[in-house]
Amino acid sequence: MPQDYDVIVIGAGTGGYVAAIRAAQLGLKTAVVEKQKALGGTCLLWGCIPTKALLEHAHALKIAQHAKDWGISLGQAAVTIDMTQVQARKDRVVTGLTKGVEFLFKKNKIDWIKGTARLTGNGGVDVFEGEQQTLRARREIIVATGSAPRGVPGIEIDHTRIITSDEAIGLREVPKTMVIMGSGAVGVEFASIFNRFGSDVTIVELLPRLVPVEDEAVSAELEKSFRKQGITSHTGAKVTGAKAGGDGVDVSVQLADGTTKNIRTDYLLVATGRGPVTTGLNAEGVGLQLEKGYISVDPLFRTNVPGISAVGDVITFGGPGHPQLAHVSSAEGIVTAERIAGQESRPINYDHVPGCTYCDPEIGSVGLTEAEARARGFDVRVGTFPFGVLGRAKMAQETDGFVKIVADKKYDELLGVHMIGPRSTELVAEATVALRLESTVEELIRTIHAHPTFAEAVGEAAHATHGAAIHT
Numbered sequence: 001m002p003q004d005y006d007v008i009v010i011g012a013g014t015g016g017y018v019a020a021i022r023a024a025q026l027g028l029k030t031a032v033v034e035k036q037k038a039l040g041g042t043c044l045l046w047g048c049i050p051t052k053a054l055l056e057h058a059h060a061l062k063i064a065q066h067a068k069d070w071g072i073s074l075g076q077a078a079v080t081i082d083m084t085q086v087q088a089r090k091d092r093v094v095t096g097l098t099k100g101v102e103f104l105f106k107k108n109k110i111d112w113i114k115g116t117a118r119l120t121g122n123g124g125v126d127v128f129e130g131e132q133q134t135l136r137a138r139r140e141i142i143v144a145t146g147s148a149p150r151g152v153p154g155i156e157i158d159h160t161r162i163i164t165s166d167e168a169i170g171l172r173e174v175p176k177t178m179v180i181m182g183s184g185a186v187g188v189e190f191a192s193i194f195n196r197f198g199s200d201v202t203i204v205e206l207l208p209r210l211v212p213v214e215d216e217a218v219s220a221e222l223e224k225s226f227r228k229q230g231i232t233s234h235t236g237a238k239v240t241g242a243k244a245g246g247d248g249v250d251v252s253v254q255l256a257d258g259t260t261k262n263i264r265t266d267y268l269l270v271a272t273g274r275g276p277v278t279t280g281l282n283a284e285g286v287g288l289q290l291e292k293g294y295i296s297v298d299p300l301f302r303t304n305v306p307g308i309s310a311v312g313d314v315i316t317f318g319g320p321g322h323p324q325l326a327h328v329s330s331a332e333g334i335v336t337a338e339r340i341a342g343q344e345s346r347p348i349n350y351d352h353v354p355g356c357t358y359c360d361p362e363i364g365s366v367g368l369t370e371a372e373a374r375a376r377g378f379d380v381r382v383g384t385f386p387f388g389v390l391g392r393a394k395m396a397q398e399t400d401g402f403v404k405i406v407a408d409k410k411y412d413e414l415l416g417v418h419m420i421g422p423r424s425t426e427l428v429a430e431a432t433v434a435l436r437l438e439s440t441v442e443e444l445i446r447t448i449h450a451h452p453t454f455a456e457a458v459g460e461a462a463h464a465t466h467g468a469a470i471h472t
């Protein structure tokens with residue numbers, strides 16, 4: 001006899017585990033099948049949490065390296081980083097959080113079934129490679145099987161010298177040199193981590209600018225700041241070959257001017273994106289419509305097969321650009337659980353999804369870039385305020401960057417806010433609420449920002465959009 005549940009979730013990443021908790025809160029008997037030894041998926045085990053833990057170490061090292069500026073004496077001792085301790089602390093943070101999810105499962109009476117799930121049709125799920133059993137979902141199955149690092153044709157990832165983010169988070173040495181292929185969020189975060197730890201970092205980006213999804217002004221500022229910090233960026237450039245051998249990798253790069261540069265490096269980190277995980281799921285066997293391996297869903301995350309929904313990194317709406325972000329997967333999980341429970345649910349507005357990149361300096365953005373707003377036909381006006389003149393930023397000695405506001409001239413509607421600089425990944429929350437509430441720039445101007453704070457830069461950028469910044 002199969003074990004019956006109202007909802008069966010496959011995958012305990014930020015999409016799956018949040019969907020399960022919400023379903024259980026709404027009174028649905030819920031099970032989660034997860035094949036890893038710990039809950040939390042990519043975000044907790046290999047993604048957001050380990051990388052940001054390493055970035056906190058990088059930040060601590062930066063303060064220690066500039067101890068003199070802060071009037072702190074460290075004597076004659078050289079400031080160094082101990083990777084064994086770094087890794088141990090990072091692992092403690094990860095373990096604490098995965099145990100936290102386990103606790104939440106117990107609290108909400110969610111069964112964690114340890115194993116790999118396979119869809120069998122009509123609400124059925126077989127669990128193999130673990131606690132083998134047959135399950136049946138009375139109401140719905142939610143597929144949240146996520147994503148995994150994607151390689152590049154012609155570059156063989158050996159996971160030792162030619163690595164992905166999965167290996168980079170666990171390095172127990174500071175490489176002398178590292179080449180990073182791809183300058184999306186993952187690439188530039190690792191560039192900041194290892195540059196600060198002492199590696200000589202080179203980024204190779206195929207597109208003409210770093211962080212290509214960001215506003216062009218943000219990309220230019222990051223490139224400038226990285227140059228100052230000693231990170232080399234080759235944009236419009238392509239890795240044409242990589243051969244691991246001995247203690248390193250020989251990398252061939254075709255530069256933007258067509259010449260070839262050969263680089264011998266300790267590690268090549270391939271950070272060119274992630275692809276969907278559906279292996280072993282029998283997705284096609286039960287008739288799920290796939291597009292380039294991603295599961296096709298409608299705006300309420302229903303697949304073409306009644307009784308099966310999908311959320312998170314594994315889904316596509318058909319067009320390009322479903323954001324692979326933890327908070328997006330969680331929001332989708334909540335909408336899906338609420339719909340299954342019979343609550344009113346509405347599609348997510350993906351124009352209002354904040355994106356945060358935790359490189360140094362940090363990037364926070366939400367809404368349309370200036371180029372996107374123009375492409376959609378808005379009569380655009382922009383306002384920018386630099387952190388360099390802000391009291392709080394001067395105190396923190398973090399003066400690179402700016403806040404840029406993109407607005408519609410006709411109705412003064414806020415269309416996008418893009419920032420690079422200190423605390424940008426926090427400051428973007430205010431901008432996200434403003435966009436969600438369809439605020440005007442005038443409303444941001446009239447919002448009183450406490451002094452002295454980094455958030456004043458957002459208020460000042462609003463003033464600048466009306467041509468009247470107070471402090472520039």
Ligand SMILES: Cc1cc2nc3c(=O)[nH]c(=O)nc-3n(C[C@H](O)[C@H](O)[C@H](O)COP(=O)(O)OP(=O)(O)OC[C@H]3O[C@@H](n4cnc5c(N)ncnc54)[C@H](O)[C@@H]3O)c2cc1C
Binds near residue numbers: 011034277314326
């Ligand atoms: C280095 C890195 C840094 C990142 N940093 C950030 C960040 O700062 N902020 C942010 O928002 N996002 C970040 N992300 C992205 C974020 O981690 C993902 O968007 C998010 O984890 C997606 O969640 P998910 O639930 O869709 O899938 P996943 O987290 O990938 O979870 C899927 C789960 O399903 C399980 N699974 C798969 N198939 C089966 C099966 N057949 N049976 C049972 N279990 C199965 C897997 O083991 C996995 O645990 C980062 C990603 C990386 C790689």
